[in-house]
Amino acid sequence: MKINRREFVKLSGVLGVGLAITELGFDVKKIKASTKEFKLEDSKEFTSVCTFCSVGCGMICHVKDEKLINLEGDPDHVINEGSLCSKGASMSVVPNSDQRVKTPLYRAPGSDKWQEISWDEAIDKVTKKMKEVRDENWITKDSEDGKDYPANRTEAISIVGGAQNNNEECYLLAKMARALGVTYIEHQARL
Numbered sequence: 025m026k027i028n029r030r031e032f033v034k035l036s037g038v039l040g041v042g043l044a045i046t047e048l049g050f051d052v053k054k055i056k057a058s059t060k061e062f063k064l065e066d067s068k069e070f071t072s073v074c075t076f077c078s079v080g081c082g083m084i085c086h087v088k089d090e091k092l093i094n095l096e097g098d099p100d101h102v103i104n105e106g107s108l109c110s111k112g113a114s115m116s117v118v119p120n121s122d123q124r125v126k127t128p129l130y131r132a133p134g135s136d137k138w139q140e141i142s143w144d145e146a147i148d149k150v151t152k153k154m155k156e157v158r159d160e161n162w163i164t165k166d167s168e169d170g171k172d173y174p175a176n177r178t179e180a181i182s183i184v185g186g187a188q189n190n191n192e193e194c195y196l197l198a199k200m201a202r203a204l205g206v207t208y209i210e211h212q213a214r215l
Contacts, residue, residue, distance in 0.1 A: 064094055071098055073190050075118075076111040079103060080190065083112065092119045157181055158204060182208035 027035070067088035074081040082101025086094035095116045099106035108115075118124065128146035129138040141149075161180035165172045183201040185194050194211070201209050 064088075067093060074108065074112040074115060076109075076115070081108060081112055083108065083115065092116050154181065154204070162205070177205040177207050179207060181206050182210065185209075185211040 064086050067086040070085045070087065072083045072085050074083055081104035082098030084096050084098050085092055095108075095113070097104050097106040097108040097112070104112075127140045128143060130141045130146070130149070131138050157180050158178050161178045163175045163177050163179065166175045167173070181204065183197060183206050185197055189197065198209060
């Protein structure tokens with residue numbers, strides 16, 4: 025590494041100021057830690073999983089007054105060991121966004137407007153439509169070489185998992201899909 029005289033003087037000055045500050049008794053680590061503790065005072069701590077990709081990095085979230093105020097990687101998590109990628113680090117924008125939809129919206133056929141509906145109504149509409157499509161497109165048997173084989177499936181519904189789902193949710197989603205007779209099961213990570 026080559027440095028000229030001017031760079032040497034600058035470097036020496038910076039090192040000298042740094043040593044002088046530490047000799048005066050300022051502990052920079054303690055100062056940084058105390059500001060963080062002050063910021064997180066009266067907040068609730070939760071652990072979560074990052075929702076941007078299917079890696080499943082662990083996060084520690086601090087919530088105060090129903091707002092996410094701090095987000096960091098979980099150092100005890102087996103996958104990311106405390107680090108987060110740029111997408112995971114920017115995750116705090118999602119729950120704090122004023123554009124985030126918090127209630128189900130429904131647009132009637134032929135309408136150009138969305139209307140808010142209750143969660144019970146939304147779940148009821150989805151389950152009724154799934155049952156209707158499943159019943160209309162149910163395949164009971166397949167025929168091959170003049171023989172009939174039991175099929176008991178529907179090819180009119182597909183289930184796509186997402187990175188927002190953790191392993192347990194994906195397991196339950198796959199069980200539900202198989203119970204409904206769905207054959208097209210895919211995950212976002214493969215797409």
